[in-house]
Amino acid sequence: MELRQLQYFVQVARLQHVTKAAEELHVAQSAVSRQIHRLEEELGVRLFMQRGRNVQLTPVGQLFLKRAETILLDLERAVTEIHEFLDPEVGEIRIGFPHSLGIHLIPQVIASFRKLHPNVKFRFRQGMYPSLIRDVVEAEIDLAFISPFPERHEQVTGEVVLTEDLYAILPPNHALAKEDSIHLNQLKDDTFVLFSNGYSLRPLVWDACRAAGFVPQIGFEGEETDTIRGLVAAGMGVSLLPEMALYHTGSIMPAIVRIREPHVTRTIGLIRRAGEKPSTVVQLFHAYLIDYFKNHYKAW
Structure with a gap:
């Protein structure tokens, strides 16, 4: 079994097309077909099935693809490690x-x-x-x-590497916007702007509210800190954001207030x-x- 046979096989599997794989590899289509055929003969199995003008992996081909990709990735890493050993400044x-x-x-x-x-x-x-x-x-x-x-x-x-505080962010005209610090339960009647499900800050804010004795009323959800910050600044609700997400300044910014109790942090x-x-x-x-x-x- 030759290295180029694995390379040709993986490329054909990814593109599901022999001609396109040959073009990507800059070799003749016949060369790719020949090496795939030799690989199948050596393994004693069919790796591809014809599907119109395309090819599709057989079940055993799908199994072999995972191993072939691992082998090629390990080889790529080995070459990279050698180059970086010689000169880590260009890695x-x-x-x-x-x-x-x-x-x-x-x-x-x-x-x-x-x-x-x-x-x-x-x-x-x-x-x-x-x-x-x-x-x-x-x-x-x-x-x-x-x-x-x-x-x-x-x-x-x-x-x-870092533990940072979360701060309450409020619309600029919020009744608590001028306070130096607040207890989180002072926001229990406010609508919250939270991250969508799957984002780690969402359960962090949720748990902090529960620790303060209430369940947050969710009015809006977002997927980026810029979105959360902008919605709050526009008066859509309140939220909690880590200090690192509050370095941004712009024409429309929420009020930023320290949370006195409970002390809310996140680890990075x-x-x-x-x-x-x-x-x-x-x-x-x-x-x-x-x-x-x-x-x-x-x-x-």
């Missing part, structure tokens, strides 16, 4: 994060790191809590900022795959992040 880091960190933290950290290591490349992926965990476990990304930090998870490991963690040694450049960046948070954030 690539794949990092995931929730939207609320993309407004201020991620650009700030990356810009700071690239002043020292200008040739390191980054590939970014935003996502919600479950998708970030999955992407780390499935090796789609190397590191992920995540909130809340998963205290127990067999397949990921990491550390809390940095996670990676458990039981696996990261590449040299990822280790370099990880060490930089740990030092960065120790020196720049009092909430360490």
Whole structure:
């Protein structure tokens, strides 16, 4: 079995078309067909079925595709590790994060790191809590900022890098907008603007309201901190947002008020795959992040 046979097989499986796969691979269609045929002969099975002008994986082909993709991915990682061992300054880091960190933290950290290591490349992926965990476990990304930090998870490991307060945000004309601090139950009769289901800040706000003795009345939902902040500023309700999501300034801004009781916080963690040694450049960046948070954030 040859490496190019696996490469041709995976490309045909992804595109479901021999001619298109050949074009992507920059080889003749006959070469692709020939290598697929030899692979099937060696395995003693049919990997594809003809479906009009397209091809479709057989059940055993679907099984083989998963293994073939893993083999090719491991090979790609091995080549990358060798290159990064020779020169970690030219490696690539794949990092995931929730939207609320993309407004201020991620650009700030990356810009700071690239002043020292200008040739390191980054590939970014935003996502919600479950998708970030999955992407780390499935090796789609190397590191992920995540909130809340998963205290127990067999397949990921990491550390809390920051704990930050949540603040109440209110319409500018709200009766409590001028207060220095409030008890959360003072908002029990207000309509809340919350994140949609699946976002980690939603249960955090919900639990805080329950701890204050009431169930929040949900009037509007959103999927980004900008949306939540804008709806509140426009008078659609009240909400809670972490400090990091409130750095933005604009012509229409909500009032920001500290919550005296209960004290509402969120943890931000940095996670990676458990039981696996990261590449040299990822280790370099990880060490930089740990030092960065120790020196720049009092909430360490």
